Amino acid sequence: MPLFNAETLAEWLQHLEGLHPSAIDMGLTRVATVRDAMGLKPTFPVLTVAGTNGKGSVCAMLSSMLRASGYKVGTYTSPHLLDYNERVRINMQPAADVDLVESFRAIEQARGDVTLTYFEFGTLAAMRQFIDAGVDVAVMEVGLGGRLDAVNVFDPDVAGVVSIDLDHQSYLGDTREAIGAEKAGIFRAGKPALCADPNPPQSLLDVAEKVGAPLQLVGRDFGFMKEGEGNQWMFWGKHGKHHALPIPALRGSYQMGNATLAIAMLDEIRPLLPVGISDIKRGLLEVEWPARCQVLPGRPQTVLDVAHNPHAARALRLALDQMGYAAKTHAVFGAMSDKDIAGVVSALADRIDHWYLASPQLPRAASVEQLQAAIESVAPQAHTSGFTLVKDAWNAACEQASDNDRILVFGSFYTVAEVMAAQHGSR
Known part of the structure; x- marks a missing residue:
């Protein structure tokens, strides 16, 4: 069978979507086989971040602070919002189509009969680009879980777990204990492991002890506290304190916890990549991460x-309360059918005056009827309107909202992405 060989990124992405019979196939054997065939051995430090929520924000903060220090930073995150290139960044800039195509072609030539999922292909492509570009450090976001995620074929020098809650139960287990063990799978013997969840499951602690990873816990080994009357705070950790830090540019009080984990991870990599206090401050002020309470x-x-899960919805509720008064809140909402939709709705139902419901254009998306049923089960008196397309729901919310109202677009990445695409198209 001839090797697939196309010139455009769109053709390659379409090829990758149909290459493996399952969109998700947990396991490291196949991707490790291709990694070795390609000789992908990073000689630079790797910072790996896992967690139910917040891992993308931590990666963004790590990358921003490292970049402020003058390091060449490779960042791999997922999923993307508008363009696949967002997943692979070098010095905060999305990868070029031609470079991604070159990496995909190299993987296709090396994999032989080994089948790879879309995400596994992308993970190998990202690392190949980082190696070819000669980055000083790679910041890698785990896609799903940790232990069996493709990112885990590259050993981290520092591993961080942001939070542990219920999500992706069909793959990770239906308890925090089961999920904690999966996320702790990124820990390595003798390498710093950090957890920012204030109530980590015992399973995470057990895995760290079993593999011999020196574990640091938030509140015990590192943490933060406000300083003075202004918008400044202090980080404290095993290597000392950082005073007069600015509030992160990302909104939401929960971002303080994310920033704390990022700084604690940087403190652990300091012997290899020292980051000064001025660069930490600059990185916190300049960090950008779209669609996170944006x-x-x-x-x-x-x-x-x-x-897109109850844990994140509760954090969103708190962030909305901190934004101040809005006469009414109009919510454009869409979700995947395998999510705890009722749990998400429950966290926000009393903060929303009208729901504009639509299904993102994806086979896994929940139907409008499913969304309405979930809302009615939690808030029978809620006002809802259904639409065929997310952009139609968005346009309806814009027509109904007054200047003193708020429009909240949330749910799956795909819901937000379709609204962002509609906005771009209208400019």
Whole structure:
């Protein structure tokens, strides 16, 4: 069978989507086989971040602070919002189509009869680009779980777990104990392991002890506290304190916890990549991470957030309360059918005046009827409207909202992405 060989990124992505019979196939054997065939052995430090929520924000903060220190940083995150290139960044800039195509072609030539999923292909392509570009450090976000995620074929020099809660239960287990063990799978013997969940499951502690990873816990080994009356705070950890830090540019009080984990991880990599206090401050002020409690300019206030599980929805609720008054909140909402939709709705139902429901254009998406049933089970008196397309729901919310109202776009990444695409198309 001839090797697939196309010139455009769109053709390659279409090829990858149909290459493996399952979109998700947990396991490291296949991807490790291709890694070895390609000789992908990073000689630079690797920082790996796992967690139910917040891992993308931690990766963004790590990359921003390292970049402020003058290091060449490779960052791998998922999923993307508008363009696949967002997943692979060097010095905060998305990879070029031609470079991704070159990496995909090299993987296709090396894999032989080994089948790879879309995500596994992408993970190998990212590392190949980082090696070819000669980055000083790679910041890698785990896609799903940790132990069997493709990112885990590259040994981390520092591993961080942001949070542990219920999500992807069909793959990771239906308890925090089971999920904690999966996420702790990124820990390595003798390498620093950090957890920012204030109530880590015993399973995570057990895995760290079993593999011999020196584990640091938030509140015990590192943490933060506000300083003075202004918007400054202090980080404290096993290597000392950092005073007069600015509030992170990313909105939401929960971002303080994410920033704390990022700084603690940087402290552990300091012997290899020292980052000064001025660079930490600059990185916190300049960090960008779209659709994480992102407030768009103009009126009515528009908030984009990819909260897609109850844990994230509770954090979103708190962030909305901290944003101040809005006469009404109009919610554009869509979700995947395998998510705890009722749990997400329950966290926000009393903060939303009208729901504009639509299914993202994806086979896994929950139907409008499913969304309505979930809302009615939690909030029988809620006002809902159903639409065929997410952009139609968005347009309806814009028509109904006054200048003193708020429009909240949330649910799956795909819901937010379709609204962002509609916004771009209208400019």
